[in-house]
Amino acid sequence: MEDVTSDTPLPDVDTLSFEQARDELVRVVGELEQGAPTLEQSLALWERGEALAARCDEWLRGAKRRLEAAQAAGDAGDDA
Secondary structure (H helix, E strand, O other), X not given: XXXXXXXXXXXXXXXXXXHHHHHHHHHHHHHHHHOOOOHHHHHHHHHHHHHHHHHHHHHHHHHHHHHHHHHHHHHHHHHO
């Protein structure tokens, strides 16, 4: 994965799969834990991490809705 602090453009967070966002988030957290050389780089990492965490949450909420819908459909079928 590309370095968020480099000049290379990163993929748009909205286009990432859950797994891609999660993996990049793990990398960003690791970089933050090691300490970025500058405050600006630390802020860029933090902002990217926040966006990645929101993307993961979006995927998880969607999966939960799908599971709940499947359970409701199964329960409705049991009532028939």
